[in-house]
Amino acid sequence: MTLPKSNMFDRNQGGISPSTRKTLGLISVFGTALYLCLSVLSWVFSGDLALVPFTTSSLPPMADLGLDSVHHYDLADYTGSARGQDHNERVLFLVPLRDAAAHLPMLFAHMDKMTYPHVLIDLAFLVSDSKDDTMGVLLKELNTLQSNRDVSKRFGSIEIFEKDFGQAVGQGFSDRHGFEAQGPRRKLMARARNWLLSVALRPDHSWVYWRDADVEKVPTTIMEDLMSHDKDVIVPNVWRPLPDWLGNEQPYDLNSWKESDAGLRLADTLDEDAVIVEGYAEYATWRPHLAYLRDPFGDIHVEMELDGIGGVSILAKAAVFRHGAHFPAFSFQKHAETEGFGKMCKRMGMSVVGLPHYTIWHIYEPSDDDLRHMEWMAQQDELREKERVLKEAHDKVWLSGFDNVKEEWERERELILKNVELDFDVHQKVRAKKAEEQSAKARIVGPEEEKVPAGKPEVAQKAV
Known part of the structure; x- marks a missing residue:
């Protein structure tokens, strides 16, 4: 699988083709030869005994040469800063x-x-x-x-x-x-x-x-x-x-x-x-x-x-x-x-x-110890799941042995409560009636009458 060239950034992007590079190389050689010839002519006509020194510093800047394949870097420009x-x-x-x-x-x-x-x-x-x-x-x-x-x-x-x-x-x-x-x-x-x-x-x-x-x-x-x-x-x-x-x-x-x-x-x-x-x-x-x-x-x-x-x-x-x-x-x-x-x-x-x-x-x-512990935890989870399934099966069998009397019990309960309420009402009425009779009798007898026990003669107490 290759990446699309149109989406890739080539470090030689903007370079020159082989044919162009060959042409520029010939131009460079020709320029160097011309420069040497001019130096010789200058020496001949000036009578100077020394040739003009041929160094890279005497050449014009690379940008002026128009050589796209030559790159100049001043590493002082690539030292890094806080806001790159x-x-x-x-x-x-x-x-x-x-x-x-x-x-x-x-x-x-x-x-x-x-x-x-x-x-x-x-x-x-x-x-x-x-x-x-x-x-x-x-x-x-x-x-x-x-x-x-x-x-x-x-x-x-x-x-x-x-x-x-x-x-x-x-x-x-x-x-x-x-x-x-x-x-x-x-x-x-x-x-x-x-x-x-x-x-x-x-x-x-x-x-x-x-x-x-x-x-x-x-x-x-x-x-x-x-x-x-x-x-x-x-x-x-x-x-x-x-x-x-x-x-x-x-x-x-x-x-x-x-x-x-x-x-x-x-x-x-x-x-x-x-x-x-x-x-x-x-x-x-x-x-x-x-x-x-x-x-x-x-x-x-x-x-x-x-x-x-x-x-x-x-x-x-x-x-x-x-x-x-x-x-x-x-x-x-x-x-x-x-x-x-x-x-x-x-x-x-x-x-x-x-x-x-x-x-x-x-x-x-996970480390090896973690993996062993995780395996143990998985085994525990599996055991708990088995226990849950067994419990569900047990509960199902247990419940199937009994009749569902919930609805019947609810009806019975309702009747029982109604009977209790009726008995309570009757009892309350009886108590109320007895209380009323006792109250009426008390009003007829009056508070001044005294009851004398039977078989005991009344003894009058005389003042001395």
């Missing part, structure tokens, strides 16, 4: 890919929403050691991207490089993040980064932006946000979401840190080829990590000086690499790849900072 979009500063967007077919649609969705002028962004991809259809999906996404009817959504030049580096470490979370794999894996990744950078960087690039394909959430203004700090090297904080049973969220990139005394002492005890990898109990460095300093409500502009950096998202001035900084594919101060790159930049006097409260989100990749 206002100065038409070009950004080289670099993406190393390995078995990334599943993540590419997400990556291109983020790229499409970026607010930095797309025409100022050149893309370069390195596909290496892939077993899936990374290349096919990449070409499909690029074709869709560059065929957008909205021309402002199309990017500048696009280059795809393919090279294997013999990466034997698997792409599973536990494979990639296992302690034993870190040293060899980091060194191979450093080679891949350096290779991609060396073939893609052009003199008209002011910035270089490295990005992993498996970033889930990222601000659309990330390019301008990082660029506004005007630092040589800058990285955001990187976290990842987690399932509820794991705590919802977690710091992801522990490779961004500031050096500690314990880290320096540890480095002194290791062999010269050893590579310290951060975030593992085997190497207790007690370094302050950018990830752990995050405040969800903190100022996103706060900076933290770093010594080592992670590689998920890096913005660096192109001049950093032109000065010789690179990703060490060997042990540099006991570090390699991005962490070694941070160390090297600091050693060269460059600014390396991170933003603790400016966060992007990496996808959640």
